[in-house]
Amino acid sequence: MRSYRLKDFEQPLETVDEDTPTPEGTQVLLRVKAAGVCHSDIHIWEGSYDLGGGRKMAMRGIPLPLTMGHETVGEVIAAGPEAEGVKAGDVRVVFPWIGCGKCALCQAGDEHLCNRPRALGVVCDGGYADHIVVPHPRYLLAIDGVDPAVAAPYACSGLTTFSALKKLEHVFKDEPIMIIGAGGLGLMALTLLKALGGKGAVVVDIDAKKREAALAAGALAAVDGAAPDAVKQATAAAGGGLRGVVDLVGNTQSTSLGFDALGKGGKLVIVGLFGGAAAFALPMFPIKAATVQGSFVGSLSEFHQLMELVRAGAVPAVPLIRRPLAEVGQTLEDLRGGRIVGRAVLTP
Incomplete structure (x- = not known):
């Protein structure tokens, strides 16, 4: 498994080769087919937000090293013994805004607002890799033949x-x-x-x-x-x-x-x-x-509503810039420099 990992803020991503993980419990292993590059990744890469007046707020809770990438479509390769509803060969878009699952916000369906998040590509390893592990099949939504590169950005920008x-x-x-x-x-x-x-x-x-x-x-x-x-x-x-x-x-x-x-x-x-x-x-x-x-991203329920529109063909595709996954570093630089019109999507 090859991934592109952030080891230190503001530094180039490192290429890491390691054993492909084996899914356990309810986990699902997917081979990445498309990974969108989002402006939020710039903030993660930089490690802070600009609060104005020369003040910055450090992004808390980001464990380094980290594989970024929270707009991911992949093909199911394997699933843990407790994972139900998916099978090898399924192509799914990943809902990355995962919470603890136990707090009042999560119980109300607002996992994306959880104070103990497990968001993929932000707190847990994400899609800037050739494989990704998703903790439960409930976070995998069908794309029904939609081009994976088109579907990936719906996980965040959409x-x-x-x-x-x-x-x-x-x-x-x-x-x-x-x-x-x-x-x-x-x-x-x-x-x-x-x-x-x-x-x-x-x-x-x-x-x-x-x-x-x-x-x-x-x-x-x-x-x-x-x-x-x-x-x-x-x-x-x-x-x-x-x-x-x-x-x-x-x-x-x-x-x-x-x-x-x-x-x-x-x-x-x-x-x-x-x-x-x-x-x-x-x-x-x-x-x-x-x-x-x-307004911060969106809920799993809203993602289901959105993907229903996408699968029905009601949402025209936005302009895409397609690049190899190995060009993730240059793509982040181009996005930060305002040189991307539309959405940039990487493919392994």
Whole structure:
């Protein structure tokens, strides 16, 4: 078994060859067919989040060395004696946001919010390898002939945007929303919004190529976030003050823009982790009756809902950049440098 492991933060990944593990109990061993590269991997690689003002928050609970990669599709090779419902040859997408299984959050179906997580590629070894061990078959979802490279990003970028959009379901079916960020997440959000019956979205991004990609993906309008009248342009394109904004960037400038664009009773859902600090004018919260809500990946139940749409062909594929798994290091660098349009997917 070959894996690409993070031994020290900010350092190149190391290539490790070792014996392929044998699954025990309810574990399932899969041969990796596709592994998505997500912006969250940049934060794991760097080992911290930017809190603004020169402050950083170290990512706690990440054991090194670690095999990253949390967007994984694989073929079942073997299963432990207590694993039921899967057989050799099955191709499955992996739900990586696994919790302890015992706390109140996990019992309520919110494993992704567990305070003692066992997330694959974050706390436990993930998909930047030619094999992966999944602790239970319940975390393996059928893809029914969908290209593994297409299916892999739904485990994070797809699920993250799906869960964020669901928090605006009371708005998007009746009126346009705004999506900040037209990278892989933004393009995914546009396709999912259409699949969910949304009225469409005005997209904001500072990169002209990404704005072009957003328009090609069906955005109602694409606004340069660096323009001094970006809020005015976005609200005009939406037909007035927005009641729903999804910020897939999550920095000081994007959250300020998103909040300023909110109309009365509006909700800003912050997903992105680029970092910084927000400086909202506090009186505007009650004046607008505004809500600001964070959204972190999504639940196993939401993943089942999402994959039903994918298997039914209701979600158009986003642009993919396919690379060999051995190029994971360069792909992380390209993603950090903003040189990836769409989603990057690695194949062993």
